[in-house]
Amino acid sequence: MVLSASGRAFFEGLHFGGGEGARLAKWSIGIAITSTLAVAALLVAGLHSVVVLAPLGVLNLTFVLVSWPRRPRVSVDRKLKRSVWLFVTLAMVGTLASSGFSQATVLVAGWANNMEYVGQYAAALTLTTPLMLVSAALSSVLFPALSAGHVTRSAVEVRARLGEATSLLITVLVGVSAVLIPVAGSLIELLWGRGFEAAKWIILFLIPVATATAVAVPSVTVITSKSNKGMLLSAASSLSGAAVGVVVWMVLIPVNSELAIPLGFAVGSLIVSAIPTVLAWVRYRMRWLGDFSLAWACLALALNVAVLGQAREFPFWQSFLFALVILCVWVLVRRRSVAELARRLRPALFG
Known part of the structure; x- marks a missing residue:
């Protein structure tokens, strides 16, 4: 294997x-x-x-x-070959830092707690896997397009594509997360049965992280697809986020080992996503303040509902009802982006 x-x-x-x-x-x-x-x-x-x-x-x-x-029948210029090797090396370092940090979370969870806690963490992590897969899929789709854009298009066109992709991702993924967060505890109980109480609050750390990671993909892609310097910045952000996450573990595990694991992972992962997002925001002068403020406000509302629901043991239907209300408000607030998404999907769905 x-x-x-x-x-x-x-x-x-x-x-x-x-x-x-x-x-x-x-x-x-x-x-x-x-x-x-x-x-x-x-x-x-x-x-x-x-x-x-x-x-x-x-x-x-x-x-x-x-x-x-x-x-190959054609020899490759040495300068170009060195540039390619540097790009691959930087990409590998960044991937090892971010993916290695994610995988290390499970190992540290077992070392700091016990195998029962690892099972709880794995149960929560499983439900966020679809959101995490979105990041890999989007990267594969956007990288070739944005790479070509740096060569054949102006910075204004690259900026427009970056803004469009990020806006649509915020609309879709925050909407999905706003529904998933309030009902996550009920879903865990439905899928895994009773006895996974820790998984119900662990997942509240993981869903926003997965959402932020996916939303940052266009920014990461536009930074890394321009030059090796961009890939260096991306690798540095991955290393920085992983380092901060490890520091959080070192500080908090002696105090509260169960809380330290998802909190350290969340803090480190958010840094990995935030650095390239801020770089793209500043470099292309994006108007994202409203978009991101609304996104985090929506996620915060969903998290508050989830915490209240778990504390008061809301039944599934009640949690789902709250989730639908949040989704309706989100769709209303993002109606222009929703209309744009519907316009783009209509030819694919109805020909």
Whole structure:
């Protein structure tokens, strides 16, 4: 699995850099569907060991073999090669810092608490996975477009695309989070059963972080797609956020180890997202104050409802009703952005 996952990640990068997004998407969808069906078939057949993961590993290795590049016929300029290697190295450092920090959270949770707490944390983290996947998907879509934009378009056009993407993401993801946050406790109880009380408040840290990370993707992309300096800034933000998160753990674990884990992760991750957002905000003179103020006000309202609901043990229908009210207010406030989103989706949905 390590070999197949590493190989796939490497060749995804080659597709990404070579502008072969369509081919990568087809293979990714094919692997996902085929491996899911194969794993389900093995489980139904009564196989309940690690062997059920074999189809995923085999399919990823197949992708690696089919995608193995042929020897280039044209030599590459040394200066260009050094620039590419620097870009890849910086990207790798930044990814290791942010992803490594995220993965380390689970390990630190086990070290500072116990395996029961790790299970609680994992249960909360599972529900935020779709929001986190949005970040990776958006990066794959936006990076080629914004990279080309730096070359073929003016700064005004890049600014317009950045503003449009960020505005639509705020509208959609904050709306989704505003619904998810108040009902998160009920969803955890529905999915995992009773006994996951810690997961109910842990997830209240994780959802805003996942939302902020996804909303920051256009800013991260516009910074990193311009030059190696931008990638250096992104890597530095990832390292800074991870370092601050670790400091929070060191300070708070002796005081309250259960609270320290999600709080440290939230603080570090928000810094990782905030630095490139602020850089893009200043560099392109974006008018985001109103957008971000409304977004955080909406999330704060949803969090207050969630805390009140957990304290007073609201039933699911009551939490869901509050969530719908918040969503309706959000749609009303963001009606122009909602109308723009509907206009863009109409051709895709209705032809």
